[in-house]
Amino acid sequence: MPASDHVDLNGFIEGVKRRNPGQSEFVQAVTEVAEDIFDFIGDKVQYHEAQILRRIAEPDRVVSFRVCWQDDNGNIRVQRGWRVQNNNSIGPYKGGIRFHPSVTESVLKFLAFEQTFKNALTGLPMGGGKGGANFNPKGKSVNEIMRFCQSFMTELYRHIGADIDVPAGDIGVGGREIGFMFGQYKRITNNFTGVLTGKGLEWGGSLIRTEATGYGAVYFLQNMLKSRGQDVAGKVAVISGSGNVATHAAEKIVALGGKVVTLSDSEGFVHDPDGITQDKIDWVKTHKTHRRGRISDYATEFKSATFHGGGARPWGVPCDVALPCATQNELNGEEARTLLKNGCTAVAEGANMPTDLDGVHVFKAARILYAPGKASNAGGVAVSGLEMSQNSARMSWKEEELQTMLKDIMSGIHDRCLEYGRSADGHVDYVKGANIAGFKKVADAMLAFGVV
Numbered sequence: 001m002p003a004s005d006h007v008d009l010n011g012f013i014e015g016v017k018r019r020n021p022g023q024s025e026f027v028q029a030v031t032e033v034a035e036d037i038f039d040f041i042g043d044k045v046q047y048h049e050a051q052i053l054r055r056i057a058e059p060d061r062v063v064s065f066r067v068c069w070q071d072d073n074g075n076i077r078v079q080r081g082w083r084v085q086n087n088n089s090i091g092p093y094k095g096g097i098r099f100h101p102s103v104t105e106s107v108l109k110f111l112a113f114e115q116t117f118k119n120a121l122t123g124l125p126m127g128g129g130k131g132g133a134n135f136n137p138k139g140k141s142v143n144e145i146m147r148f149c150q151s152f153m154t155e156l157y158r159h160i161g162a163d164i165d166v167p168a169g170d171i172g173v174g175g176r177e178i179g180f181m182f183g184q185y186k187r188i189t190n191n192f193t194g195v196l197t198g199k200g201l202e203w204g205g206s207l208i209r210t211e212a213t214g215y216g217a218v219y220f221l222q223n224m225l226k227s228r229g230q231d232v233a234g235k236v237a238v239i240s241g242s243g244n245v246a247t248h249a250a251e252k253i254v255a256l257g258g259k260v261v262t263l264s265d266s267e268g269f270v271h272d273p274d275g276i277t278q279d280k281i282d283w284v285k286t287h288k289t290h291r292r293g294r295i296s297d298y299a300t301e302f303k304s305a306t307f308h309g310g311g312a313r314p315w316g317v318p319c320d321v322a323l324p325c326a327t328q329n330e331l332n333g334e335e336a337r338t339l340l341k342n343g344c345t346a347v348a349e350g351a352n353m354p355t356d357l358d359g360v361h362v363f364k365a366a367r368i369l370y371a372p373g374k375a376s377n378a379g380g381v382a383v384s385g386l387e388m389s390q391n392s393a394r395m396s397w398k399e400e401e402l403q404t405m406l407k408d409i410m411s412g413i414h415d416r417c418l419e420y421g422r423s424a425d426g427h428v429d430y431v432k433g434a435n436i437a438g439f440k441k442v443a444d445a446m447l448a449f450g451v452v
């Protein structure tokens, strides 16, 4: 075997840290994957010789660019935008765009790396990418957001394409922003192609794309529970976040007979012991999306609820199942232990890497049903993949067809996790299963291409 960083796990991680100084989120995501992959490739010399993991953990390219825009007072503002194209071995780069002040190159590199595994797990032909800007949409007027999206696309358009790289939404980027970006893409290129997903239904979007991430996470949870002879009905669920993923996860839990008792945002969480019913979820959707309100207002609107401020997180509320649906590193080791102590037996991540590395180790050691985001939140990008197919075929599928496809894709991901994550005693390590299944598909494609 040639001398390489693949000789041992610690040496590999040290190399990743050295090559990516100050990029803690990226190092964290690579470490979590490498812990499982080193075990798997221990006796598979072809992956070592071809330096596969080392290559997947080095993005194909990172494009960084200036985004200038003018605010409503006439001031010139300057933001930094990026597109990270991590790997296109199994299909065009695919992944969302995030607008949030916390966006850095490290955050987008971790997300593009995760997306590579997630997209492979869906079984659809999509590579991994991610983009965004350190732009804070909060408090901005619609005109300011439009000008920012147009300026962002004025650079991004030269790096993307229906067969090259297909961005979508993520935190801070929903249907409205996709509309502004698609409009600008079309204006510059004069091309009407499926270059973005999450589009409006009138201009090439797909039914159920909005619901898909949250619903998919609950379908995955259902699959996990079923493997232990259980069901969502009657389960008490703690959910973090109150955006698109959280509200649709809550909606599906309620539809299946479960009880949702929390939602949150960056200021804190609401605890509603009576249950957050469909009516209340509808109120949250309108309040957060159309009124751009805070979750604290829920406790004013619904007297059964209490608000816990100061950025408090909901993991101390007793529950059977937990769905972290807000953002990365929102659940640490101590909070993971609290969840276990209070009786939580299943965790399905709706966000990307919401559990930090300590927390992942706690859940793995406790041998609970624990699904990492790359498996359980893949429903969103999966329906994006179906949107790409519909655009290429220039047709639209019916809602029932898409619902069935989403359920099948989530079951397929669950099966792939079982294939590589089940140990001799029957226990399933979903993190390991997802990492290995995602890796193997991408790695085998890379082996076929030789040294490129």
Ligand code: GLU
Pocket (backbone or CB within 6 Å): 094, 095, 096, 097, 166, 167, 168, 169, 170, 171, 197, 352, 377, 378, 380, 381, 382, 384
């Ligand atoms: N941003 C979502 C994710 O994290 C969806 C990406 C997409 O639809 O391309 O998977």
